[in-house]
Amino acid sequence: MKAIYIVQHGKAEEAFELRETPKPVPKPGEVLVKVEGFGLNFADVMARKGMYQDAPPLPGIIGYDVCGRVERVGSNVKHLLEGDRVTALTRFGGYAEYALTDARAAAKITDKPNVAEATSLTTQYCTAYYCAAEMVNLFEGDKVLIHSAAGGVGSALMQYAKHKGCEIFATTGSASKVQMLKDMGAHHVLNTAKNDFEDWIDELTKGDGVDVIFDAVGASFIRKGVASLAHGGRIVCYGAADMSDSKNIFFQITKALQFGIYHPAQFMLNSKSLIGVNMLRIADHKPDTLKRCLENVVRLYNDGVFKPTGGKIFKAEEIAQAHHYLESRQSTGKVACAW
DSSP: OOOEEOOOOOOOOEEEEEEEEEOOOTTEEEEEEEEEEEEEEEEHHHHHTTOOTTTTOOSBOOOOOEEEEEEETTTTTOOOOOEEEEEOOOOOHHHHEEEEGGGGGEEOOOOOSOOHHHHIIIIHHHHHHHHIIIIOOOOOEEEOOOOTSSSSSHHHHHHHHHHHOEEEEESSSSSSGGGHHHHHTTTTEETTSSSSSSHHHHHTTTOEEEEEEEESSSHHHHHHHTTTEEEEEEEEOOOOOOGGGOOOOHOOOOOHTTTTOHHHHHHHHTTTTEEEEEHHHHHHHOOOHHHHHHHHHHHHHHHSSSOOOOOEEGGGGHHHHHHHHHHOOOOSSSSEEEE
């Protein structure tokens, strides 16, 4: 089979190599998927740059989500059959014509979603659901701040918050995406490239703050977010995009310090919470939780609550161009590659 390897860290046009490699064989509890296409995630960019500690050693195959048909089923798998179309979370190995996954990380889907839409259900929408339904409960009338709201997870969080009847505060770093977020249902939108969200939240809520913040930026956004929480408020941090622009150690230290320094007492006294989410850890250590989330995501998609949009689909051989497009942060929705 063909697979795309990272052979060196650095620029996208130099990092990847298309190779022939043996087709994997499913172990008990696994399924082998004949891949139609695979999704790209910001963690892919960090892995390519050598900034993602969980990534496989070089030369290695990354890729966290695929869609396709079940080719072979390992023993003890009851809910999937050969020929089923699935979307699946892969523990790497997704940049290939065939991919293995724990059967609990795969869910049956219809022929309706394309490659970009299907893979967004697995990673972006599963992350959003875990953050919003498992880590916190959203209630009607809750004030919810969503950073990077035009991104894959951000737009999924917006759809879920809208479904729950929340008041949505959305941020973006791009002026071109402000109107798009309003059209998507955000009640308030801010361009953080020009304005400070802490002052904005303080003004709009008359100093009361918001109930929930979903943050994929990290650094100073966390520190300002803690100050923007209402009593009983929660921050769910599922990314640190602000730390991914450079491998320079001084840059990294500066950004890390911007998170702020906290003591449990200050959270207890104000009844606030700071929650971290890493879906690979959930996949590794809580596979039944992942299965529950993925099944609920597919159900919400079938019910019309979740409406993924594919940003762009490249050919697999155009992996460098796909990385450049994702890294530009000008994309909306899911970026994917198809074989």
